[in-house]
Amino acid sequence: xxxxxxxxxxxxxxxxxxxxxxxxxxxxxxxxxxxxxxxxxxxxxxxxxxxxxxxxxxxxxxxxxxxxxxxxxxxxxxxxxxxxxxxxxxxxxxxxxxxxxxxxxxxxxxxxxxx
Numbered sequence: 001x002x003x004x005x006x007x008x009x010x011x012x013x014x015x016x017x018x019x020x021x022x023x024x025x026x027x028x029x030x031x032x033x034x035x036x037x038x039x040x041x042x043x044x045x046x047x048x049x050x051x052x053x054x055x056x057x058x059x060x061x062x063x064x065x066x067x068x069x070x071x072x073x074x075x076x077x078x079x080x081x082x083x084x085x086x087x088x089x090x091x092x093x094x095x096x097x098x099x100x101x102x103x104x105x106x107x108x109x110x111x112x113x114x115x
Contacts, residue, residue: 001023001024001025001026001096001103001104002023002024002025003021003022003023003094003095003096003104003105003106003107004021004022004023004094004106004107005019005020005021005092005093005094005106005107005108005109006019006020006021006022006109007019007020007109008091008092008109008110008111008112009110009111009112010112010114011084011111011112011113012113012114012115013084013085013086013113013114013115014083014084015084015113016080016081016082016083016084017081017084017111018078018079018080018081019035019078019079019081019092019094019109019111020076020077020078021033021035021076021077021078021094021106022074022075022076023075023076023077023094024075026096028072028075029052029072030052031052031096032049032050032051032052032096032097033049033050033068033070033077033094033095033096033097034046034047034048034049034050034094034095034096034097034102035047035048035049035068035077035079035092035093035094035095036092036093036095036102036105037088037090037091037092037093037111038090038091038093038108039087039089039090040089040090042090044093045059045090046059047059047062047066047079047092048062048066048068048079049068049097050068050069050070050077054070056068065081065082065083065084066079066080066081066082067079067080067082068080077094079092081111084111084113085113086113086114087113088111088113089111089112089113089114090111091108091109091110091111092108092109092110092111093105093106093107093108094106
């Protein structure tokens with residue numbers, strides 16, 4: 001199993017970024033996928049999930065600003081992040097959820113929101 005994130009970077013407050021995660025080594029279309037993040041000095045926090053039927057879930061604090069989507073033909077899951085705030089600064093990880101934990105997690109992509 002391999003999960004490779006991209007799309008992070010430095011963005012000003014109020015800006016947008018789209019993260020991508022290309023998956024391989026398993027049947028992507030049948031798998032739920034998640035995004036999680038780890039801010040400096042804090043633990044890993046689940047952000048959003050998308051299931052094999054296309055249904056989505058978000059942490060309450062991010063609803064309306066972040067959108068998760070998937071393209072099964074490309075084995076890719078996306079996280080569109082709008083109206084970014086400095087507190088969104090974190091390393092963002094793509095992961096395969098497994099109960100309360102993760103079956104696999106990527107190497108992460110850094111998102112920094114700063115003026």
